Amino acid sequence: MKLKTQLLLISIVMLGLPWAGCQSIKEITQVLATSQEQMLANSLNSAALVLKQQPSMLNQRHPNTFGDAVYAVKAKDQVQLDGYDNDWQQPIAPELNWPFMNANMSLAAQYQGDDLFLKIQLITDKSAFNLPGANEWQQLQLKGLSDHNATTVYDIHVAGDGQFIIDASDSPNVSHHRAKGYWRTTAWGASIELKLPLSDFNRGLSLDWQRFERTFSKANQAHPLADVEDSVTNQLRSSLGTLGGFRPVLRQDDEITRLLTPLIQQGIQLSLVDQQGWLLSQVNGPRVNRDIPGFWLMEKIYAWLQQNDALPQWREIFERNQLVYPEFVSQFKQPTWFKQGYRSHLLMVEPIKLDQHSQYYLIATQGGEVLIRLAGSSFNRLLFISLIAFIILVLGLLSYATWLTWRVNRLSASAATQMQQDANYSGELPLIKSQDELGELARNFNQLLTLKQQQTDYLSSLASKLSHELRTPLAVIRSSLDNLSHLQQNNTEQTPFITRASDGCHRLSQIITAMSEAKRLEQSLHDFDYQLVNVPELLKELSQAYQQTWPDHPIEFINQLGPEFEAWIYPELLVQALDKVIDNAIDFAKATTPITLTLTLCKNELNWQIDVYNQGDALPQQHELTIFDSLVSMRAQQNKALPQDTGPNQGKSHLGLGLYIVSIIQKHHQGTCRAQNVDQGVVFSLCYPLGQTNTQRG
Amino acid sequence: MQRIIALVEDEPTIAANYQASFQRLGFIVNVFATRSQALSYFGERGLPDLAIIDVGLADEYEGGFDLCRQLREQSATLPIIFLTARDSELDEVSGLRLGADDYLTKDISLTQMVARVKALLRRVDALEQRGNQDNDVLTRGEMEINNLTMTITWHQQAVELTLTEFWIVHALAKYPGQVKSRQQLMDAANVVQDDNTITTHIKRIRRKFKHIDADFDHIRTAYGMGYRWSAQ
Structure with a gap:
């Protein structure tokens, strides 16, 4: 993770x-x-x-009241007495209903200031008007009960639609009360709006819809309208409502x-x-x-x-x-x-x-x-603050992780580059001055790489130092043997031993010379010319020369870059490097198997390379990168260099210096070299950058 | 007349071996362990016929170089050979610039050393008797190789070559067009060196010729094989 x-x-x-x-x-x-x-x-x-x-x-409820209360809602607007209830407060005030057969009477109340507004709706199939001369007539009788227990009676009987004024019936306690009303005939009966003094109804209200039958006296039956007072008798036939009893009147009290x-x-x-x-x-x-x-x-x-x-x-x-x-x-x-x-x-x-x-x-x-x-x-604040804190924390942690990852990757990449076999450790690692654990890690890496570099330098100079130190004792032995051989010219018993010792000295001399070759090469690199060379021609010529040198192995040259391919190289150094690689390939190739030189482009198409392939034992996997180091040799030789050989392999030893010289030459070309195992053999690749010009090299 | 060889070497066993070998061949060998001993002796008895000098002398890291410079100041013709364990390019170039006739590493055989000593003495003799030795001259185009004086001229101008370089050029020019491998050149020059050193010698020889003639291009590289002298 x-x-x-x-x-x-x-x-x-x-x-x-x-x-x-x-x-x-x-x-x-x-x-x-x-x-x-x-x-x-x-x-x-x-x-x-x-x-x-x-x-x-x-x-408080008056003791004389009973039943459902008449509840008066406080009106917000002035009620117009017109028989329409559109100016009544909505939702409409609670109503009381008195149904009977097909008839019904409903009552709703509303008050404003000192006025009580009543809306009475009658449902009936008969006319409710009080027409003169009719046998039947109707009236609404309202009674109010005041705070002073005074009763006020309002009888409402009209002859037709329209506004009317009613007078309260005389009462012992109230002198005179007048009220206004409006009667409007509707399809189902009548709608009556009344405006009454609120004080008359503070404690109770009684409403009756009364129907009377009018009877006339015998004397005046021919002229019933001649004298009403004396000749007419009103007889109550039916009544609908509170039947004279009072209902409590309730309202919100300011x-x-x-x-x-x-x-x-x-x-x-x-x-x-x-x-x-x-x-x-x-x-x-x-x-x-x-x-x-x-x-x-x-x-x-x-x-x-x-x-x-x-x-x-x-x-x-x-x-x-x-x-x-x-x-x-x-x-x-x-x-x-x-x-x-x-x-x-x-x-x-x-x-x-x-x-x-x-x-x-x-x-x-x-x-x-x-x-x-x-x-x-x-x-809300908690959630908001928590959310902000969480976001900040997550962002902070992610930023920190990114920063850490960047630092680790930087250190890792730098260390990986420095660990490569052909890199010289410059002593410059990132984070080396940091005081945290990564800094400590960088310093440990630094120590490790410094040790590796010291070891590499030591190995690089070891051969040269050894050759220098060995030359003097070798000179002592050799000169002693030379002298001895002159003294013992006629001693047949000792001569073979002196000869063998001299041969040993010669081989040792070759080894010492080879050991110092790398150093001498490094010192003379600046003497070589950088030239634009037709590489296929060079390799073709080389292949032929190699074929003459090693006739037992077919030397094949494959050119994948065309005959006109030219590149800026140090031709003598390249040949010297190739000599070492071919020599190495011959040494480790199976007998009579071909050696193949291939001129091709690298996979990245930014470099060109020369591949040298030989069949034979594979390189140990872990040494593919270190085989070009000084004094590294790890393949088993294919029984080529026997002591009795007198050819170019005579007394040949593999000290791991040849490929080290190759790496020096490749570095001078700003190229690379690598070895890898392929099917049944090994390929050594010498890579060179494309597009170098003389000016780039100065 | 016996020739006197001065051997300046701080390693007594090597000095003794060389002394014995050269004495057996009829040379008088004076061995010195330090530069001061040698200079003191030369001051009293005069210069030897040939000097073989080690670069590092006792506590003088480059005492041999100093001695070479001092001897060359006293004589321009005294053959001087450096015999040292140091095989670096820098040391060799330094030694040759100081006027040494050759620079050899200590693993050289006595036979090769004797060949050099004799050749150098022969050259001195030939130079002293110039005029009578013209018959041993090899001419290759503009080049003349005098085998006795071991000198080479190009366009009648002397090319300053060391003994090793002379032998390499001689080996190449003797059979023009024939490729000489590095090993063959080493054998001709009586040296045991690595391929790279031969390459360096060739580079140095070309440079010396080009110093006289910028168009010089007669030493050709046969890649993978060696070098050859081209007449054209």
Whole structure:
């Protein structure tokens, strides 16, 4: 696994940081939730206490009222008395219905300031007008019950569509009341809008749709309209509605709202309902920012953090100003949590009991917005900071890994180059001055390469030093033998031994000469001419010469570059190098097998090369690169150089100097040399750069 | 008349062996271990007929070179041969530039050494008796080789060659067109050297001829075989 991958995996551990932060936020959220419950309970208690201290403000049910209440919604706009309900508040106010047979009467109420607006819809298949002379007539009788227990009666009977004014019936406590209304006949009956004094109906309302039958006296049967007062009798035939009883009139009380407003806190909604769930007052605290500043993923994560899956779903608790779920009021002082997406809602109920007949409930709800704002923003910050930290860390680690990899690769490449067999270690390795472990590694490499270079230099100079040191004792032996041979000219017994010793000296002299050849060559390199030479001709001439020298081996020359190929070379040095390679190939070739010289392009097509192939033993694999070093020899010779030989191989020894000379010559050409095993043999390749010019070499 | 050879060599066994060998051949051999001994002797008794000098003398790393320079100052014709274990190109060039007639490594056989000594003495004699020896001259185009004085002229100008170089040129020019291998050239020059040294000798010979005639191109390379003298 590469260094980058390792560090990337390690950086993933950093994801534990936001996880730990999430756990922390979860704890904080729970603490905040408990705190919120406590705060809401306190607000609720305070509000209940205030209301209990002000029982008169609560619109208590009058003992004379019963049945479903008439709930008046506070109108926002002025209601136009025109028989159309388009100016009534939407959703439309709750209605009361009194159905009978095919007829029905419905009532909706709305108030604004001191005015009470009623909308009465009659469904009937008969005319509801009060026409003179008709046998039947109808009326709507409204009764109001005021705070002072005064009853006001409004009888509504009109003769046709349009606006009308009604006067309240005399009452002992009320002098005079007038009201306006509008009657509009509809397809199903009639729609009546009324504007009444709210104070007359504060405590109760009674509505009856009455149908009367008119009877006339016998004396006036011929002229029924002559004297109505004396001759007509109205007999009630049917009545639909409250039948004279009062229904309580309920509405939201602004006074209570004003009373509760100071007690409310941010995000809290406080609602006062009566025992039937009618909303009597509702106060909303200042809103808080509801949303998590983020996107859907944050909401998902936050919902997961809240762990509110098990909570019931939150729904609106009021519909048309009435509690939708009456069972809520039974959850006295029990904080109940609901979920709504990633948000949560808290609901608490406090009962207010004034007397046996008057039971109210204070319902407080608070959304999780406060929590969200507190914890959510922290959560967002945490996630954001963690994400940024993670990205920075990952980028940092990747950059660091890249930097490390670059340094390691640089060191590795440099060391690999320096380790090559034909490279002289210059003592310059990257990172060698770094104080870290890589610097230490570079310094160790430096020591290793310096030792290798020292060893190489030592081996390179060893032959020369040895030859220098051996010449003097050899001269002593040789001169002694020469003298001895002159003294013992007639001694047939000793002469052969002296001759053998002289031969040994001669061979030793050859060896010493060969050992110093490399050094002499290096010293004389600058004496050779750099020339543009027709290489195929040169090689052809050489092949023929080699063939004469070694007639036992066919010498083949293959030219793949064409007869006109010319190159800038040191011809005498190239020939000298080739002599060594051919000599080496002959020595290690199987008897009578051919030696092949091939002139070709290198694979990279930037160099040309001469390949010398011989069949024979393969090179040891590990020495393919070191065979050109000084004093390296490792192939088994093919029984060519026997002691009794008198030819060019006589007494020939393989000290590994010949190929070292080849490497020196190749370096002088700025070329390379290599040896590799191929099928049944070995190929030595001498590579030279293409495109060199005389000017490049100066 | 016996010839006097001065052998300046700090290695006593080698000196003794050479002394014995040359004495057996009728030479008088004076052996000196140091430069000062030799100069002192030469100051008192005069210069020898030939000097064989080792480069490194006792504690003088290049005492032989200094001695050669001092002797050459005293005599331009005194044959001087360097006999040393040092075989570097630099040492050889240095020695020859100082005026030595030859530069030999110590592994040379006594026979080869004696051949050189005799040849050099013969050359001195021939030079002293110039005029009577013209009959032993080999002419190859613009080149004349005097076998007795072991001198070569090109366009009638003397080419300053060492004894080894003379023998190489002589071997090549004797049979023009015939390729002489390096080994053959070594044998002719009475040396045992590596191929590269022969190549270096050839380079040096060409350079000396070209110093006189820039168009000189008579020593041709037969790649893979050796060298030959080209008449054209």
